Amino acid sequence: xxxxxxxxxxxxxxxxxxxxxxxxxxxxxxxxxxxxxxxxxxxxxxxxxxxxxxxxxxxxxxxxxxxxxxxxxxxxxxxxxxxxxxxxxxxxxxxxxxx
Numbered sequence: 001x002x003x004x005x006x007x008x009x010x011x012x013x014x015x016x017x018x019x020x021x022x023x024x025x026x027x028x029x030x031x032x033x034x035x036x037x038x039x040x041x042x043x044x045x046x047x048x049x050x051x052x053x054x055x056x057x058x059x060x061x062x063x064x065x066x067x068x069x070x071x072x073x074x075x076x077x078x079x080x081x082x083x084x085x086x087x088x089x090x091x092x093x094x095x096x097x098x099x
Contacts, residue, residue, distance in 0.1 A: 001074075001077075001079055002044065002077075003040060003041055003043050003078065004079070004080050004081070005080075005081045006080060006081065006082050006083075008082055009040075009083055012084045012085060013036060016032070016033055016068070016086060017032075017033045020033075032065065035064075036064050039062075039064040040064070040070055040081050040084075043072065043081070044079065047079050048060070050062030050072065053071065056095055058073050058074070059082075059095065060073065060074065063087070064084070067086055067088075068086055068087060069084070070083070071083045071084075083095065
């Protein structure tokens with residue numbers, strides 16, 4: 001099953017990149033965001049790797065590179081990655097509000 005990414009995922013990934021680049025350096029930002037993206041692609045082989053999110057129907061979540069959490073859904077034709085957050089952010093609140 002293919003992994004597809006929503007525009008919200010790329011907006012979140014860009015926000016993570018900018019934070020790391022502003023506070024550390026561009027090379028580290030690229031390395032970390034590339035790693036997040038690659039870990040999401042592993043869902044192709046193991047779509048049920050993440051845990052079910054109890055407050056939003058059909059959502060799953062997965063921790064990637066220790067500090068980030070990815071929200072996704074398993075569809076009929078693809079795994080759709082919706083969001084990625086730094087774990088220190090109120091990510092459950094954002095997902096529940098549907099932002």
